[in-house]
Every structure is written in C-alpha cells, then in structure tokens.
Amino acid sequence: MKLWGRILWTFLSGPRGRKGAFNSWKSHSSLAGTQQSAAGVVSHWTQVFEERGIPDARESSEYIVAHVLGAKTFQSLRPVLWNKPLTPKQLQCIQELCSHRLQRMPVQYILGEWDFQGLTLKMVPPVFIPRPETEELVEWVLEEVAQRPSAVGAQGGPLILEVGCGSGAIALSLLNQLPKSHVIAVDKEEAAVSLTRENAQRLQLQDRIRIISLDVTSEGCWTHLLPWGPMDLVVSNPPYIFHKDMGQLAPEIYSYEDLVALDGGEEGMDIITHILTLAPRLLNAPGSIFLEVDPRHPELVGSWLQSRPDLNLRLMAVRKDFCGRSRFLHVQKSAP
Ligand SMILES: C[S@@+](CC[C@H](N)C(=O)[O-])C[C@H]1O[C@@H](n2cnc3c(N)ncnc32)[C@H](O)[C@@H]1O
Numbered sequence: 544m545k546l547w548g549r550i551l552w553t554f555l556s557g558p559r560g561r562k563g564a565f566n567s568w569k570s571h572s573s574l575a576g577t578q579q580s581a582a583g584v585v586s587h588w589t590q591v592f593e594e595r596g597i598p599d600a601r602e603s604s605e606y607i608v609a610h611v612l613g614a615k616t617f618q619s620l621r622p623v624l625w626n627k628p629l630t631p632k633q634l635q636c637i638q639e640l641c642s643h644r645l646q647r648m649p650v651q652y653i654l655g656e657w658d659f660q661g662l663t664l665k666m667v668p669p670v671f672i673p674r675p676e677t678e679e680l681v682e683w684v685l686e687e688v689a690q691r692p693s694a695v696g697a698q699g700g701p702l703i704l705e706v707g708c709g710s711g712a713i714a715l716s717l718l719n720q721l722p723k724s725h726v727i728a729v730d731k732e733e734a735a736v737s738l739t740r741e742n743a744q745r746l747q748l749q750d751r752i753r754i755i756s757l758d759v760t761s762e763g764c765w766t767h768l769l770p771w772g773p774m775d776l777v778v779s780n781p782p783y784i785f786h787k788d789m790g791q792l793a794p795e796i797y798s799y800e801d802l803v804a805l806d807g808g809e810e811g812m813d814i815i816t817h818i819l820t821l822a823p824r825l826l827n828a829p830g831s832i833f834l835e836v837d838p839r840h841p842e843l844v845g846s847w848l849q850s851r852p853d854l855n856l857r858l859m860a861v862r863k864d865f866c867g868r869s870r871f872l873h874v875q876k877s878a879p
Pocket residue numbers: 671672673674677706707708709710711712713729730731732735757758759760780781782801803804805814
C-alpha cells in the first residue's frame with residue numbers, strides 16, 4: 544500500500560480549514576434499497592466527499608468500498624465484482640464507514656488496519672498512524688545493518704531500542720526483516736504499548752520483542768533499560784513538530800491522533816534531546832542512532848550535539864525523504 548499511502552497521506556496532512564472541513568453533516572442521498580454496483584457506489588461517495596470538502600475523495604471512497612468487499616484496494620478487486628450489485632447489508636456498512644470519513648476520521652482508523660513495510664498492522668485511535676516516509680527510516684536502518692558488521696551485534700543480529708513505538712510499525716518491520724534481531728520497544732502511552740503488543744502477537748513476532756511502558760523524559764529512566772542492553776542501535780520517530788505548528792495540522796490528525804505523539808515542544812526538540820542524552824548510556828561503541836525529524840532539525844541537532852561533547856555523539860549523515868526534505872539523521876557514538 545506504499546504508493547497509495549503516500550498519495551493519501553500527502554493530502555491528509557494538508558493544511559487545516561479546507562473548504563467545508565467541519566460543515567455539519569447534512570443528510571445525503573442514501574443508496575440503500577437501490578441496485579448499485581461497487582463502481583457506482585465509489586462514484587457516489589466520491590461525489591459526496593468532494594461536495595463536503597473531504598480530502599482524497601476518490602481514494603477514501605475506493606478504500607472503504609474495497610474493504611467492505613474484503614479487498615485492500617479497489618484495483619485488486621476481481622473486475623467481475625466492480626459491476627455486481629451490492630447487497631443491502633454491504634451498502635449499509637459502506638454508508639456507516641463513509642459517515643466516519645465525513646467527520647474527517649482518517650481512513651486508516653476507519654478500516655482498522657494499515658500496511659507498513661509489507662506488514663498489516665491493526666490501527667486504533669488515538670495511536671499514531673505510521674507515515675509512508677517512516678518506511679524510509681526503516682530502510683536506512685536495514686542498509687546500515689547490511690553494510691556495517693558492527694551494527695549486527697554479538698548475537699548475529701542487532702539488539703535495537705525503539706523509542707516511541709506507537710503501533711509497533713518500526714519495531715515489527717525491523718524484526719520481520721532481520722530474523723536474528725531483538726527489539727526493546729518503549730512508549731509512554733498505554734494505548735501504544737498494548738497496540739504494539741497486539742500487533743506483535745498477530746504477526747507472530749512476540750518472541751523477539753520486549754515492550755515496556757516508559758516515559759523517556761522521566762528522571763533516571765535509562766536505568767530501567769540498562770538490564771536489557773547494551774544496544775547496537777537506537778531508532779525513533781519521536782514527536783518532533785514545533786509547538787507553534789500544531790495548529791496547522793489537518794483535522795484528520797488534530798482531532799483523532801494522540802497529540803503527545805506529535806508535539807515536540809517549542810523547537811520540536813524536547814524528546815529528541817532526551818533520546819540523545821539517554822542513548823550513549825545504553826549503546827555499544829560504535830552504536831548508532833537513527834531519527835526521523837523535521838527539516839529544521841539537522842542544523843538544530845548538530846549545534847545541540849556540539850554543546851554536549853560529554854555525550855560522545857557525532858552527527859554522521861542526514862538523508863532526505865521522498866519529497867526531497869532533510870528528514871532523517873544518523874548519529875553515532877564514538878569511544879570516549
Ligand atoms: C510520532 S509517534 C511514532 C510512532 C511509531 N514509531 C511510528 O513511527 O509509527 C511518537 C510516539 O512516541 C511516543 N512518546 C511521546 N513522548 C514519549 C516519551 N516521553 N516517552 C516515550 N514515548 C513517548 C508517543 O506516545 C508516540 O507513540
């Protein structure tokens with residue numbers, strides 16, 4: 544669902560206040576009781592969504608109809624089903640799900656699942672929905688493990704700490720693609736901890752992951768992690784939005800996702816600096832930290848690290864995302 548995910552998310556994370564965003568939901572023509580094909584219903588709801596200013600009108604409509612017919616995408620439905628009349632029950636179900644979309648609920652929550660790096664993850668509000676660019680962070684970590692033997696660790700596979708696991712997207716895709724790896728995944732939100740646990744079970748990856756409820760800003764939190772280390776890698780997609788930018792988020796994000804997952808404080812650095820402070824205590828030398836950040840952060844993180852030589856950390860590389868914005872950092876621990 545990579546391409547669709549990208550297209551959909553680009554729109555979903557657009558500015559707030561688009562035309563008709565929170566218009567009261569006036570009654571719209573119901574399709575129940577009429578002979579309607581899947582293709583006809585997709586067109587109908589696309590038009591309704593467009594009229595109400597719902598972003599990604601066609602994609603939203605296609606995903607919902609496909610979901611009710613048991614497929615992931617409309618394009619993957621057998622063509623014979625496109626024109627077959629839907630049952631009244633199917634029509635009612637589509638109407639119900641589309642009514643959530645009219646209230647700007649993200650499609651990922653409406654469907655209750657979303658794909659990330661080839662894994663289907665359960666999605667439950669308000670746990671953060673994994674974004675397509677985070678797949679690039681995972682790919683960078685995989686490249687690092689493939690290229691640098693020191694990242695592999697003494698057990699033949701790396702021991703990885705993920706800070707802020709959310710639905711488990713990063714941790715579980717790394718476990719899935721690195722069969723000898725182990726992950727310690729932490730999050731301060733119970734909803735995230737239990738969703739990561741459930742997704743790990745669903746994907747049969749529970750034996751190589753330890754999921755811990757932990758606030759990385761709490762005093763001495765690293766001592767809780769010490770017994771599980773030393774780690775080979777730390778990876779995180781932390782909350783990094785500048786506080787002043789929070790008001791620009793799309794209604795899908797602002798009204799449905801946990802704001803704790805997004806708000807990184809005044810300069811978006813609150814959790815980033817905590818991760819950079821605790822990581823050297825837990826990492827092997829030369830261990831690595833991979834972070835997803837805002838494009839303003841490479842410079843801010845670089846100067847913050849210069850002000851903290853005691854941490855023995857160096858900003859090694861910055862990578863751009865698929866839109867060409869500097870979004871990923873590789874920081875390495877050197878021997879003291
Ligand atoms: C941007 S989300 C990333 C979720 C997931 N890793 C992903 O990429 O889809 C950030 C996560 O960090 C968690 N978080 C925020 N503050 C935290 C803290 N102080 N300690 C631990 N986790 C925290 C949030 O609950 C949220 O799940």
